[in-house]
Amino acid sequence: MFRSIRWRIAVPYVLLIAVSMAGLTAYLSRIVREEYLAGLEAQLTSSARLIADAAQPGLAREERRAAFDPLAHRYGALIGARVTIIGADGTVFGDSQEDVSRMDNHLDRPEVQEAIITGRGSATRQSATAGISMTYVAVPVMQDDRLVGVARVALPLGRVQEQIARLRWSIMIASLLAGLFAIVLGGLIAERTARPLRLLTEVAGRMAQGDLSARLFPTTHDEIGELTNAVNNVAAQLRGEIQSLSAERSRLAAILANMADGVLITDPEGSVQLINPAAERLLNTPEAQALRRSYAQVMRHHQLIELWRRCRERDESQAEMIELDRRHVVVQAIVAPFPQEDGEGYLVILQDLSQVRRLETVRRDFISNISHELRTPLAGLRALTDTLREGALEDPPAARRFLDRMDVEVDAMTQMVQELLELARIESGKAPMRLTATPAAEMILPAVERLQPQAERAGLTLTVDAPADLPNVLADGERMRQVVTNLAHNAIKFTPAGGQVEVRAALGEQGGAPAVIVSVRDTGVGISEVDLPRIFERFYKADRARSRGGTGLGLAIAKHIVQSHGGRIWAESVEKKGSTFYFSLPALTKP
Numbered sequence: 001m002f003r004s005i006r007w008r009i010a011v012p013y014v015l016l017i018a019v020s021m022a023g024l025t026a027y028l029s030r031i032v033r034e035e036y037l038a039g040l041e042a043q044l045t046s047s048a049r050l051i052a053d054a055a056q057p058g059l060a061r062e063e064r065r066a067a068f069d070p071l072a073h074r075y076g077a078l079i080g081a082r083v084t085i086i087g088a089d090g091t092v093f094g095d096s097q098e099d100v101s102r103m104d105n106h107l108d109r110p111e112v113q114e115a116i117i118t119g120r121g122s123a124t125r126q127s128a129t130a131g132i133s134m135t136y137v138a139v140p141v142m143q144d145d146r147l148v149g150v151a152r153v154a155l156p157l158g159r160v161q162e163q164i165a166r167l168r169w170s171i172m173i174a175s176l177l178a179g180l181f182a183i184v185l186g187g188l189i190a191e192r193t194a195r196p197l198r199l200l201t202e203v204a205g206r207m208a209q210g211d212l213s214a215r216l217f218p219t220t221h222d223e224i225g226e227l228t229n230a231v232n233n234v235a236a237q238l239r240g241e242i243q244s245l246s247a248e249r250s251r252l253a254a255i256l257a258n259m260a261d262g263v264l265i266t267d268p269e270g271s272v273q274l275i276n277p278a279a280e281r282l283l284n285t286p287e288a289q290a291l292r293r294s295y296a297q298v299m300r301h302h303q304l305i306e307l308w309r310r311c312r313e314r315d316e317s318q319a320e321m322i323e324l325d326r327r328h329v330v331v332q333a334i335v336a337p338f339p340q341e342d343g344e345g346y347l348v349i350l351q352d353l354s355q356v357r358r359l360e361t362v363r364r365d366f367i368s369n370i371s372h373e374l375r376t377p378l379a380g381l382r383a384l385t386d387t388l389r390e391g392a393l394e395d396p397p398a399a400r401r402f403l404d405r406m407d408v409e410v411d412a413m414t415q416m417v418q419e420l421l422e423l424a425r426i427e428s429g430k431a432p433m434r435l436t437a438t439p440a441a442e443m444i445l446p447a448v449e450r451l452q453p454q455a456e457r458a459g460l461t462l463t464v465d466a467p468a469d470l471p472n473v474l475a476d477g478e479r480m481r482q483v484v485t486n487l488a489h490n491a492i493k494f495t496p497a498g499g500q501v502e503v504r505a506a507l508g509e510q511g512g513a514p515a516v517i518v519s520v521r522d523t524g525v526g527i528s529e530v531d532l533p534r535i536f537e538r539f540y541k542a543d544r545a546r547s548r549g550g551t552g553l554g555l556a557i558a559k560h561i562v563q564s565h566g567g568r569i570w571a572e573s574v575e576k577k578g579s580t581f582y583f584s585l586p587a588l589t590k591p
Contacts, residue, residue: 021178032168059148059149072095076096114138260352263278273291331352335348377409442477460500465505484518487555495524516585526575565585
């Protein structure tokens with residue numbers, strides 16, 4: 001604070017006034033208190049003597065106690081204080097506030113003893129009778145130089161202190177007003193002296209915060225005016241340079257924020273100085289938790305840490321493909337030296353290759369699956385043609401059997417091609433959809449009736465539960481019957497004899513809106529936890545399903561049909577305990 005000229009002028013001036021006024025206030029408060037107490041004691045003494053004169057005739061004749069209570073009450077109300085009339089032996093004859101019959105002997109009270117000995121007594125203490133602090137003044141009542149009693153007057157100490165406090169407040173308010181006037185005067189003097197420098201400091205502060213348009217026009221031609229002109233010239237030069245740097249920085253920030261690759265920059269010691277949103281997502285670490293923490297704490301992966309350490313030791317770029325733990329995220333990590341003002345830092349680039357790896361896996365599985373599916377019928381056809389060529393044509397019955405078998409293999413390949421074409425049409429949105437208000441029962445019952453003979457041959461119980469009061473859905477009935485047929489057919493195919501398959505429709509929710517949910521539950525072999533996320537991929541088959549026939553396209557077709565209706569399809573399964581497939585469609589009306 002004392003670095004400012006304004007305060008160097010104002011503060012000593014204000015402190016001097018404040019100390020002076022504080023001392024004067026304390027002195028006047030003490031004087032006023034003493035004078036007030038002295039005047040109060042004199043007033044109470046006069047009142048006590050007046051009461052003593054009034055009580056002297058009665059005390060001298062030794063009248064009864066009852067005669068003194070009215071006298072004490074009358075004078076107590078008159079002077080606004082507590083009045084007590086005491087006999088020579090200390091017996092209380094009258095009191096303006098208390099019942100004298102319950103008051104003890106007052107001969108040992110300090111003010112009474114002092115009044116008897118010196119002719120006047122005073123004390124400030126807690127009243128044994130009233131239980132509050134009071135100020136007492138007592139005078140003796142004499143008859144021909146003989147003590148006949150004591151007259152005492154008392155005021156509650158709170159009232160006395162209240163009066164004194166009121167006087168002190170008056171003095172303090174007057175002193176405060178005088179001090180405030182002095183402070184205002186000192187501030188005006190300091191402001192007039194320091195104002196040019198303060199304005200110049202404010203303009204310089206605004207420039208330091210980036211507001212280079214701030215200017216201060218000189219009002220004098222002295223040294224401060226020359227300094228103002230110099231500051232304005234520097235600001236004009238800096239403004240152009242900083243605008244150029246800001247534009248470049250904004251472009252770089254926009255590039256980093258929208259990059260698909262993660263970027264980190266560390267200092268020479270490995271403390272993270274910058275992290276972009278893509279790196280936050282890849283590392284699952286918010287920017288606030290990453291900045292100024294060590295590289296090892298942010299990465300939490302030994303291969304990434306080792307790559308950074310190797311770059312630091314060899315002072316050359318390092319690159320490696322790394323799969324992050326438990327998240328199946330594959331990144332191409334590149335660590336390169338990065339020159340900075342405070343030394344050589346390090347630039348870390350994380351290229352997310354997870355989608356590429358997933359597409360490679362899907363492509364590889366697709367080729368493997370379609371090759372597997374085509375290999376069997378093609379091998380069968382080749383064997384049949386070789387057999388016919390080697391002489392089976394000469395045996396008409398055998399040749400006919402071989403031709404029938406060739407028809408079966410050709411039909412299998414034809415079905416596979418048709419399903420691939422159908423799936424491609426649905427995915428591209430070119431498959432026609434005849435959407436109408438369709439009851440859930442119309443989607444389910446025909447499909448279940450069609451599969452009922454197959455379930456009976458397999459020794460299974462196939463049941464259906466489709467309440468008639470369910471709301472309609474906007475759907476292509478034939479397409480949705482195809483979905484139910486695919487799901488129910490799979491359930492029958494993978495459920496051992498004696499098992500159960502249940503097709504059920506119920507009202508539920510999809511995205512917070514009413515929906516009809518259809519479920520197909522079986523008690524079959526179930527699906528492993530590894531296979532479950534991929535069962536809706538085309539041609540994907542679990543190992544145990546490869547020997548059951550089929551193209552592996554049924555669930556993929558069902559998925560795309562449901563999604564084209566704005567619905568959702570999913571599955572739940574526990575291996576060896578059965579599976580449940582669900583799909584939901586938005587309801588047209590509430591039940």
